[in-house]
Amino acid sequence: MKRMRKAGLGMASMLTLVASLGSGAAWGQTAPAGDAANGAKLNSMCIGCHSIAGYKTAFPEVYSVPKIGGQHAAYIVKALQAYKSGDRKHPSMVGIAASLSDKDMADLAAYYSAGPGKTASK
Numbered sequence: 268m269k270r271m272r273k274a275g276l277g278m279a280s281m282l283t284l285v286a287s288l289g290s291g292a293a294w295g296q297t298a299p300a301g302d303a304a305n306g307a308k309l310n311s312m313c314i315g316c317h318s319i320a321g322y323k324t325a326f327p328e329v330y331s332v333p334k335i336g337g338q339h340a341a342y343i344v345k346a347l348q349a350y351k352s353g354d355r356k357h358p359s360m361v362g363i364a365a366s367l368s369d370k371d372m373a374d375l376a377a378y379y380s381a382g383p384g385k386t387a388s389k
């Protein structure tokens with residue numbers, strides 16, 4: 268009896284966690300739920316630092332910018348939400364993420380998770 272109740276609670280808090288991650292649409296799915304075409308438009312905010320083609324950064328001497336093209340959509344959304352919530356504190360990304368809605372994040376994640384094969388010209 269006690270064990271069952273515990274298992275029930277665990278499931279409930281897991282659901283709460285998933286729900287608290289915004290739309291959560293990308294979690295555990297292979298196909299991203301975001302709108303990659305809209306993500307491509309929003310990407311103008313990111314391309315200066317996270318250029319997809321060749322993974323070159325605009326300011327390599329200032330900071331090594333992580334590669335996000337080809338990452339899983341869920342990973343990208345989670346990282347953006349962590350910046351927005353303050354869990355991750357890099358000033359550039361906190362500023363950027365603060366301006367993004369959950370839908371923006373999902374759209375950007377859909378765009379980036381499609382990887383360089385789709386978007387890089389060379």
Ligand code: HEC
Nearest residue numbers: 312313316330332333335343346347355357359360363375
């Ligand atoms: C001013 C430069 C700059 C801009 C603009 C920028 N980023 Fe970043 N981004 C960074 C840096 C630097 C990091 C690494 C910060 C850290 O170590 O936490 C980062 C980290 C990330 C990460 C986490 C990657 C990982 O592997 O942990 C994601 C996801 C990300 N950025 C997405 C975006 C998106 C989407 C945009 C556009 C909406 C954007 N960034 C705009 C510089 C930038």
